[in-house]
Amino acid sequence: xxxxxxxxxxxxxxxxxxxxxxxxxxxxxxxxxxxxxxxxxxxxxxxxxxxxxxxxxxxxxxxxxxxxxxxxxxxxxxxxxxxxxxxxxxxxxxxxxxxxxxxxxxxxxxxxxxxxxxxxxxxxxxxxxxxxxxxxxxxxxxxxxxxxxxxxxxxxxxxxxxxxxxxxxxxxxxxxxxxxxxxxxxx
Amino acid sequence: xxxxxxxxxxxxxxxxxxxxxxxxxxxxxxxxxxxxxxxxxxxxxxxxxxxxxxxxxxxxxxxxxxxxxxxxxxxxxxxxxxxxxxxxxxxxxxxxxxxxxxxxxxxxxxxxxxxxxxxxxxxxxxxxxxxxxxxxxxxxxxxxxxxxxxxxxxxxxxxxxx
Numbered sequence: 001x002x003x004x005x006x007x008x009x010x011x012x013x014x015x016x017x018x019x020x021x022x023x024x025x026x027x028x029x030x031x032x033x034x035x036x037x038x039x040x041x042x043x044x045x046x047x048x049x050x051x052x053x054x055x056x057x058x059x060x061x062x063x064x065x066x067x068x069x070x071x072x073x074x075x076x077x078x079x080x081x082x083x084x085x086x087x088x089x090x091x092x093x094x095x096x097x098x099x100x101x102x103x104x105x106x107x108x109x110x111x112x113x114x115x116x117x118x119x120x121x122x123x124x125x126x127x128x129x130x131x132x133x134x135x136x137x138x139x140x141x142x143x144x145x146x147x148x149x150x151x152x153x154x155x156x157x158x159x160x161x162x163x164x165x166x167x168x169x170x171x172x173x174x175x176x177x178x179x180x181x182x183x184x185x186x187x
Numbered sequence: 188x189x190x191x192x193x194x195x196x197x198x199x200x201x202x203x204x205x206x207x208x209x210x211x212x213x214x215x216x217x218x219x220x221x222x223x224x225x226x227x228x229x230x231x232x233x234x235x236x237x238x239x240x241x242x243x244x245x246x247x248x249x250x251x252x253x254x255x256x257x258x259x260x261x262x263x264x265x266x267x268x269x270x271x272x273x274x275x276x277x278x279x280x281x282x283x284x285x286x287x288x289x290x291x292x293x294x295x296x297x298x299x300x301x302x303x304x305x306x307x308x309x310x311x312x313x314x315x316x317x318x319x320x321x322x323x324x325x326x327x328x329x330x331x332x333x334x335x336x337x338x339x340x341x342x343x344x345x346x347x348x349x
Contacts, residue, residue, distance in 0.1 A: 001340055001341045003309055005286065005287075006290055006294070006305065006310060007310050008287060009282065009286070009287040009288075010215075010294075010306070010310055012281055014211065014212075015203075015211045015228070019211075019225055022225075023228060027199040027232050027235075027236050
C-alpha cells in the first residue's frame with residue numbers, strides 16, 4: 001500500500017463556484033462579534049412602554065411642575081397654537097386609578113414597576129433551566145440586583161450554544177412583535 | 188507595530204478561495220457525505236466571520252480553520268444516528284480515476300479517528316505535534332492513530348486485492 005497515493009486521491013474533491021458563492025452569501029449575512037439586535041428590541045420595548053403608556057410621564061419626571069408647564073406653553077406658542085399638542089392629565093395618579101377599580105389596566109402606569117422590566121428573564125432563556133429550580137431562584141434574587149440575565153447564566157451554568165439559540169429565538173419573537181421586517185425595510 | 192502588521196484580518200472571500208477546497212476535502216473524508224461536508228464548511232466560515240481571533244500568519248489561520256472544521260464534523264457525527272459512507276457513484280463523481288476512487292473508498296472504511304489523522308498527515312502534510320494541537324490529543328495518541336490507521340488501510344487493501 002503506497003500512502004503517497006492518498007493525496008492525489010482526494011485532490012479532485014473541490015468546491016464548485018456555486019458552492020463557494022453559497023458559502024460567501026451566508027457569510028455576507030453575518031455580522032462580526034456581538035449581535036445587538038435583541039438588545040435593540042428590548043430597548044425599543046422599554047422606551048415604547050414608558051413613552052406610550054405613561055401620559056405626561058416625561059413632563060412630570062422633571063423637578064419642577066412649573067418648568068414643565070413652561071416648556072409645554074413655549075412649544076404650543078412656537079407651533080402657532082393651531083395644532084394638537086399633548087397635555088398631561090395633571091389629576092392622574094396610580095392610587096386613584098386603583099381606587100376606581102382599574103388596577104389591572106393601569107398598573108403599567110406605576111413608574112416603580114419599570115425597574116423590574118430590566119430584571120425579567122425572557123421565556124426563551126427561562127426554559128433552559130429546570131422550572132422548579134428557576135422559580136425558587138427567581139424568588140431569591142432581588143429585582144435591584146441588576147443584569148438578571150447574567151446572574152441567570154452564571155447560576156444555572158447555561159451553555160453558550162443554548163444561550164445563542166435562545167437569543168435567536170428571543171430576537172425573532174420580539175422582532176415579530178414590533179413588526180421589525182416592515183420597520184427595517186423602509187428606506 | 189511589527190506584530191500588528193503581520194496580523195491577518197478575517198477576509199471570507201480570500202479564505203474561501205484559499206482554504207475552501209482543503210476544508211471541503213477534510214469534511215468529506217470525515218463525514219463521508221458531500222452535502223453534510225458543504226454544510227460543515229459553511230458553518231466553519233460563519234464561525235470564521237463571527238469568532239475568528241487575530242491571526243499571526245497564514246499557517247495560523249489555516250490551522251484554526253481546520254481545528255474548527257474537525258470540531259464541527261465531530262459534532263455532526265455525534266448527533267448522526269447512522270453511519271454514512273460515500274456511495275460508489277458519489278466516489279466516482281468526486282474522483283478522476285479508478286485508482287483514486289479505490290483509495291477514497293478505502294479511506295471511508297476506516298474509523299473516523301483514523302481517517303482524520305491520516306488525512307491531516309498525508310493530505311495536508313501536518314506533523315504529529317501540529318495534529319495533536321489541532322485535535323486536542325497528545326502527540327503519542329496521534330502517532331498511535333497514524334500507525335493503527337496505516338495498518339488498517341493495509342488490511343483493507345490486501346482484502347480488496349484478493
